[in-house]
Amino acid sequence: MITINSVFKYFDGERIRIIDIIEEYVYLVNIDAVTSMPRKELIKTINEEIDAEKLIAIKDPFARIINESDLSKIQIYKRDEDWNFISKYWEVNKNEILEKNSRNNILEKTSNSSNLSLSKVKKIFSRYWQRGMNKNSLLPDYINSGGKGKEKKLSDNKVGRPKRADYNGDIVQGINITDDIKKHFEIAINKYYRNKNKISLKETYTLILRDFYSDGYKENNEIRHKVWDKSRIPTYDQFYYWFKKSQDIKKDIIFRESGKEFDLKYRHLTSNSTIETDGPGTRFQIDATIADIYIVSALNRERIIGRPIVYAIIDVFSRLITGIYVGLEGPSWIGAMMALDNMLSDKVEFCEKYDIQIIEQQWPAKHLPDIIIADRGEFEGYSPENLINNLNIKIENTSPYRGDLKGIVERNFRTLNEKVKHKTPGAIQKEFRKRGDQDYRLDATLTLEEFTKIYINIVLHHNNKIIEKYPIEKTMIEDEVVPTPSNLWYWGIENKKGRLKTVNKEILRLNVLPKGKASISRAGIRFKGLSYSSEKAIREQWFVKPTGRSISIVYDPRNINKIYIPYDNGLGYDECYLMEASCQYKNCILEEIIFNQELLLELKAKSLREQNQINIDLDDEIEKIVKEAKKEKQQAISYEQSKNKKLKGIKNNRSVEKEVNRVAEAFHLGEEIISDKKEAIIIELPVASKKDETTKFTGKARLMEKLKKKRDENREK
Template identity: 60%
Template sequence: MIFINQVYQYINKEEKNRIRIIDIDEPIVYYVELHGDTAMPKRFALANLEAEIQGQVLLSIPDPYAKSYSDKDLTSKQIEKRDADWQVVNDYWEVNKHQLLEKKTRENIFIEIADKTNISKLKIKRIFTRFWQRGLNKNALLPDYMHSGGKGKERDLSNSKVGRPRKFNLADDGQQGINFTDEVKKQFAYVIKKYYRQKNQITLAETYDYLLREFYSDKYQENNEVKFNVWDASRVPTYNQFYYWFKKYEDPQLDIVMRKSSKEYDLKHRPILNNSTNETDGPGTRFQIDATIADIYLISSFDRTLIIGRPIVYAVIDVYSRLITGIYVGLEGPSWIGAMMALDNMMINKVEYCSQFGIPIEDGQWPARHLPEIIIADRGEFEGYSVENLINNLNIKIENTSAYRGDLKGIVERQFRTINGKVKRKTPGAIQKEFRERGDRDYRLDATLNLQEFTKVVIHLVLNHNEKIIDKYPLEKGMITSGLTATPINLWNWGIANKKGHLQTITNRSVFRLNVLPKGNARITRAGLKFKNLFYGSEKAMTEQWYVKNKNTSIEIVYDPRDMNQIYIPHVDGRNFDSCYLLSTSEQYKGDTLEEIQFYQEMLQELKAKQVSEQRENAINADVAIEEIVKLAMKEKKKVEQRHINKSEKLKNIRVNRQAEKTINREIEKFDLNPTVPSEKADVIDFGTKEKLNEKPAQTNNSRLFEKLRKKRDEEFERE
């Protein structure tokens, strides 16, 4: 229900957001905004107002002017001013309500009241504005003396206590908080949604402050700064009330999802009601694979003075038994290459592998050399690269976890924490603190182990893990009756003997590597198989005449980006392949990795681009020079054309003219093997007589030559 004198607040507007209902005349409702010193009534459809309240666009709030004043607490000046203004309202409000509410007739009523009361029209507007805004009662017309003050002036104190009221009511005779109503609950729900359930993760106490600012305070300006004056304690909800309501209607899952993310909830807060072991029915059903950056800095194997950074550790673990079935310690990754190396290690003989590092073991200490039925991995490494080959050719299913869901690979993640913990305690150069304090020694300077030595450390940790008792492992009845101790090796062996067989073996390591190497597409050209701008040759391509029959078609190949000397064309069965070798046209990249080749090619493209830019500049300058030459020639031609020589004269004797021009060029172009020229005597000019100055100079050699050519041309013309 909507009542006269109710106050509402729009929750989606920053300014001018509070209104008071001053009259209802169905289907119209009249309201006034609670800002400005001359706010006039506005009309609005009652149905629309109810819809906004129903949609919680408009919330009911406590009346900000609902204060109780006793005349004995007021000064005579306040009472005098209030009563004078009330006389105006009392005489004209009820009598002229309809005219004052309507915009068309309101102005005339104000003029009429001003004439009768001898008060300015503006003052009349302000009286009625204050009456409408502050509660439609007599005390709404009280002047704001309580907000006045003499800033910087000393005050005359009376017996009444001045200053801010006490924070706590020691006598406990005052009301604290307000009654819980549905409207108050809507206000609480609004600020929780708008402020608390956001990514900036403000506290509940800060959210309570926003509640007071939004609904239980008055906005004002001081020194051009917007400030808020919170109402007295008897008119606002307490923090305890707000906290009680929040806890009563709390939705922890929604709070975590909105304040952090759904991934954060799934990873750290979701209920864990199942065990990953229950998802398997024996060794080899599921292997988990993951990578971590080890918390240790290593040194170079070639120069122990060089620090090479932190290594990458990949691990493959059997979900059923917790046995680590494969590892990779190196500098590749986290990437498909690192994962590929771990998968390659997964299916090799571990006795031979450990012997490469001088660690003698028996086959029973690390019996894993198998492929699983399912591999659980991150989307990053296994989304793309060779996954289809694993599925189609080796019958291995791939289950990619969601992004940021390390909990779905909880077993291998937990082992990484264990490994990193031991590395920190046992090895120099390990990261001891996430952030070093001032004066702390840089732990990177303590780096001592190289990559091979750290690999030995990891192997020993793996061997120790495989024989370590697993706490809280859900032992089956058969395990208990057989007296089984829950170590990974015991569980592995018991599962092989008593469970379904899911383990696969591959005797040909090259076949496995063929199916885990990255894939690409090479194009058949007349110059060879083109891949990554490199050209390869193939005996099969030559024998079957691919370069002629299948020109410009693509074929699928596999390659090792660490060595681009060869690429491989896999057969359909995934068990055999044809090798392709690097041709002489690309031999300059022999022995380079793909990264190095791409770097060189990018550098070459940059050089070409730079050269093209310079060529364009030279071409532009050449065009300008040519245009200038043509321009000057055109000027000279125009000078000659002034003689009005007709077309026939221009076109005749071309052969004779050519011969004359050739003779002149020969004179200029001829070789002189004795370039020394004797010095010529200086000409002596006699200024004695005017006649000598007017004499013609002697003919030059060129003049004589032209004269001779002219005679020769005339003779040839006469003979013709």
């Protein structure tokens, strides 16, 4: 409720006092300014700001009980003098002073009438309005007055347990926690405590005192705050008691951490994954982790190649691990694809590749599930429509950072890392090493194949280990089922519906490989800048009259030698092989091909400036030669011959030019002998008989004679 003399604080820090209410308007002043004149606001506006918590009611910072005996004579004299001024001029001129249009005139008249400066008049009125509109509000240096160091008497008795005496032997009663103070607490908790900064309750309490229980002042052009006397502020114990009494734990965690963090670590657990299944194959969970161990290259054990990626697929009902992948791919769809491929593999054959002998009962899984639970990490950048549409496998993606929704496979990874940490060299022992500690990466010893053997043995151990907290059904107890994953798998197949399916491994691979678009041209089937062909394309003459159409293909980015064109709704495929024009990329992975293509583009771009300069130089040279030729032609132009005659003489001119060129281009063997001094010696040919006049000339002389003869013949014609 808005009343005269009530004090409020805006969320941005400004504190105001209501000094009057007239009809639908309120008049207020800023209580922290040096001088503050009234400003006019609608009551409706103030109420809206209060409802929106932009404006908060606070305790009057100037409300004190002051004994006259505690005041000095000079304080009393100055107070009474200013009070007489207020009594004389305030009430009679209130309406004019409150209104901005008439305020300056009335203040100037008041200054003339009272023989006080205008600034002094404004200062007295401001102090009166700001500090409570009572006689003691006019005390000079109010903050430092009132009996410094003496205990103040309280207007109300403190409720609750009496306070202990402080170190001076004085008992401070404190204040009662009113609804307004609770409102201050709530605002500060929402503003400071419930956010990502994660400040402590102690810091929050300090900020409450700064915002609501202190006076602001300037010092060295900086805003400082002076906390009120301890008898006028709530204690930290009072704040802590209120906080614990009204604490919303869920809200605090969500605002300080995140909703995902609450769901992951603090939500109530009222269910388990097994309830969501009705037998083996209903749901498989797939997840990946980076193993806590460094491994070495099989080519050179001195080379450390980092940490391997481990994928696991687990049946939710039985907890049986149905597929794994240990490698360097991922976490990505390629790694998940390898795990799905292993899911369909015969595990006896798979283990034989690593010299591990098992029987089928130890690892019986080689089936497709009804639902695969994954997260965005496994299926990032991949659209699983093929799995959904062609193999009828549903995909359920968990929310980001919700590993708890795949808790079964997550626990398996924890077991793996615990075994690795205590048994194998190169394992990560602790996240942060101290100076002088041995770098565990240098201890790396196992190759990828050896680490895979270890993980296979861990999987076999898991599949035949008793699950301590498995929710055993009544019928399982009746059938005396020991809750190991392999036992639960077989029991579920016999007694539950389950959703296990089988499919040809080639069909699965065709449906899990990445998809792409290829184009058909005369150069072949073009994909990623490479050319492919196939028996079907040649038989149907795709390249004879290409239509420029594109086709859908699937490919393995680890080996780009072949791509596949699916047909029959993904149940068959046409195999395309790399053509000779692209054989330089044989046995390359897709990333290497893309890298080489990008490198070529960079090299071309790098030499573009040089190429441009070469082109410009060529144009300049051509223009130079043409210019010289035009100059020569201009000098040789004969105006005696008509244009028609020049055109008719092309054939004869060509014959003459041909003979001249033949003489100039002819090889003359033995005419030049290089001496020791490297000087050319011209050897004269034998002199011809006098009867043959054409043979008496040699070299240049003979050539010139022929030219003269031809010229004479042309003139006679």
